Amino acid sequence: QKEVEQNSGPLSVPEGAIASLNCTYSDRVSQSFFWYRQYSGKSPELIMSIYSNGDKEDGRFTAQLNKASQYVSLLIRDSQPSDSATYLCAVNIPRNRDDKIIFGKGTRLHILP
């Protein structure tokens, strides 16, 4: 079973609309969840981290976490063409000594002007 799953997309969203990106994970003991944005040819950039159930808002971005359903999402309000990128979901997997972070394969988002 894959540990972190995302729809690969592409997800096409009109400019100004809300983009909704989803991620599921398999390890119930995970405590930390992250969203990275990666532009083509660039490195992943951390844009949101969330640790508790519920919503966390930062500007146009809202991360949502539901540990019971093992589900984390990212909402982008008022989508802009500059939001077109691949979004990686990452989940912390606790281990005895060193936790590890597992990345999903990413969802490609395309904002239509």
Place this chain on the structure above:
Amino acid sequence: DAGITQSPRHKVTETGTPVTLRCHQTENHRYMYWYRQDPGHGLRLIHYSYGVKDTDKGEVSDGYSVSRSKTEDFLLTLESATSSQTSVYFCAISAWRDRGDEQYFGPGTRLTVT
């Protein structure tokens, strides 16, 4: 910006040659990581370090070795490069923020093995 640089940024090498990639950080972070990113596979951990001279394997460590003789430098070596090691390599550090450890990435090295 977590103060991470990688060198070289691009490299083309021939099969069978040794290659060393360097990651340098300026903020004294204890944990450093090497990932490779390939289409269809996403980011995969090669090796990581939890201190000077302390390293451990990740999920795709075969064919790679690492060294960390100083806190600021983490080296990834391909002893004998193969075409399957053509990839983009990212270095990352782990930093405590807010309520947990977060990973920040360097700019990457694009390696082509011909």
